[in-house]
Amino acid sequence: MKALDFHDFKTEDRFEFSLDGAFNPHERLEDELEPFLQALERYSGNWMPDVVGGVRQRKYARAAIWKALDEKRRQRSAAVGLYRTEWPPLDMTLRLRFSSPSPSLHISIRVQPLSVFSDPMRCRSFAELVRAWATRYPTPHALAHSMADSNLAGSPCHGRDEETSARDGFDKIYEVFWLNVFGPKLVESVGRERVLSTPAHLVEELPNGSVLLVLWPTAAGFASDEARVAQARAHVHLRPDLDFDTVLRTLRERSAALVPVEPRFHPDVAPFLSRLPDVFAISERQRKIAELNTFRPPEPEEWLPVALSSDVENPERVLTSYGDLSEGLVAALHTKVPSIMDATPESLTDLDFHFWRENFPERYKRDLIDGHTAPAVGAYLGGILVRRLGGTWVPRQRLEESQVRVGQRVWLPFLRARRYMHSRQSLLDSSLTQFFREAERHRA
Numbered sequence: 030m031k032a033l034d035f036h037d038f039k040t041e042d043r044f045e046f047s048l049d050g051a052f053n054p055h056e057r058l059e060d061e062l063e064p065f066l067q068a069l070e071r072y073s074g075n076w077m078p079d080v081v082g083g084v085r086q087r088k089y090a091r092a093a094i095w096k097a098l099d100e101k102r103r104q105r106s107a108a109v110g111l112y113r114t115e116w117p118p119l120d121m122t123l124r125l126r127f128s129s130p131s132p133s134l135h136i137s138i139r140v141q142p143l144s145v146f147s148d149p150m151r152c153r154s155f156a157e158l159v160r161a162w163a164t165r166y167p168t169p170h171a172l173a174h175s176m177a178d179s180n181l182a183g184s185p186c187h188g189r190d191e192e193t194s195a196r197d198g199f200d201k202i203y204e205v206f207w208l209n210v211f212g213p214k215l216v217e218s219v220g221r222e223r224v225l226s227t228p229a230h231l232v233e234e235l236p237n238g239s240v241l242l243v244l245w246p247t248a249a250g251f252a253s254d255e256a257r258v259a260q261a262r263a264h265v266h267l268r269p270d271l272d273f274d275t276v277l278r279t280l281r282e283r284s285a286a287l288v289p290v291e292p293r294f295h296p297d298v299a300p301f302l303s304r305l306p307d308v309f310a311i312s313e314r315q316r317k318i319a320e321l322n323t324f325r326p327p328e329p330e331e332w333l334p335v336a337l338s339s340d341v342e343n344p345e346r347v348l349t350s351y352g353d354l355s356e357g358l359v360a361a362l363h364t365k366v367p368s369i370m371d372a373t374p375e376s377l378t379d380l381d382f383h384f385w386r387e388n389f390p391e392r393y394k395r396d397l398i399d400g401h402t403a404p405a406v407g408a409y410l411g412g413i414l415v416r417r418l419g420g421t422w423v424p425r426q427r428l429e430e431s432q433v434r435v436g437q438r439v440w441l442p443f444l445r446a447r448r449y450m451h452s453r454q455s456l457l458d459s460s461l462t463q464f465f466r467e468a469e470r471h472r473a
Contacts, residue, residue: 044248076117077089183203187203354404399447
């Protein structure tokens with residue numbers, strides 16, 4: 030059976046949950062995990078996993094979980110993945126750490142999209158699930174929230190370096206999320222009476238001294254102004270040293286950063302630019318779309334109104350060398366950029382995206398780029414002008430002077446490729462996609 034993969038769906042904000050709780054590794058594992066599984070099966074509803082991932086994927090069953098944990102068992106840890114074959118996609122992990130002095134049970138849940146948790150009843154069931162887990166597996170801190178907004182909040186480091194964050198954990202109220210579990214130590218540091226009097230949708234003291242706090246009826250409604258006001262009030266209540274207006278302003282800025290921005294990319298590079306936002310974290314995506322909407326690529330300068338005559342003794346041999354360069358690029362990249370085999374305008378866009386995503390000009394040695402990659406890209410680009418626009422090669426001894434005649438203009442693909450490979454920004458400013466579009470316009 031094949032589980033759904035987030036990558037097969039449009040990238041959207043996700044619902045995320047994490048809990049690190051205590052468990053007893055000396056008890057029989059099936060008994061120790063029974064409360065975990067009972068709560069999951071009772072409260073998960075339409076996001077209940079139906080696939081267990083071990084060495085291979087199996088249909089969800091208790092026996093499949095024990096098998097997967099046994100397969101993934103190491104000296105100090107074991108882990109199992111839980112997924113779904115039907116919408117909504119789920120990526121869930123149960124990880125057990127057996128090392129002393131603090132054996133732990135880690136649960137992480139990601140469900141896409143966040144809108145799955147726009148139903149108050151479903152959100153209430155999730156709170157019941159967390160109540161059961163946090164009661165049975167005491168935790169210093171647990172949270173459920175929008176993945177994008179968590180990123181904007183700086184979670185989990187909250188401005189600290191990773192080493193400090195790992196050492197100290199959530200040792201004070203850095204943020205109040207949609208759902209929170211504050212462990213006994215954190216509650217005592219804030220003041221139990223203060224925590225229990227927090228203005229929120231749900232505040233409940235658990236039998237082990239932890240406090241479960243839910244800010245708003247639905248997780249998906251976190252960015253509304255009413256929810257942000259409630260979030261600011263709760264945060265300032267728990268942290269009297271903070272200023273309400275400042276906290277609320279920051280939350281509103283985060284909401285504004287997540288408002289969808291309609292793409293309005295320059296038409297010549299839209300096929301290329303439209304693929305870039307997905308590379309960025311969801312929390313940065315709308316800002317990036319807004320930036321790309323303002324981008325205007327410089328007009329291509331790699332052309333001449335009149336062709337220079339060929340100055341090579343054996344044009345056929347030179348053209349064969351161009352073909353060899355182009356074939357070398359295809360051989361090197363056909364796995365990562367399969368469409369390169371087709372030699373179409375879409376192949377050029379795929380190359381643009383590949384080189385940009387890899388930050389190729391700034392990751393690889395300059396002598397490799399100038400001596401091999403840029404000439405190969407130039408030959409491939411020129412070949413597409415010949416094949417798709419009816420162009421004609423005019424070879425020259427100096428590679429960057431070699432031309433392709435298309436209509437009333439001659440184009441300089443090797444020169445374009447050299448400028449293109451100068452930096453990551455030049456991949457945008459001198460894209461192969463735009464160069465082809467410009468040549469296509471002047472074909473007649």
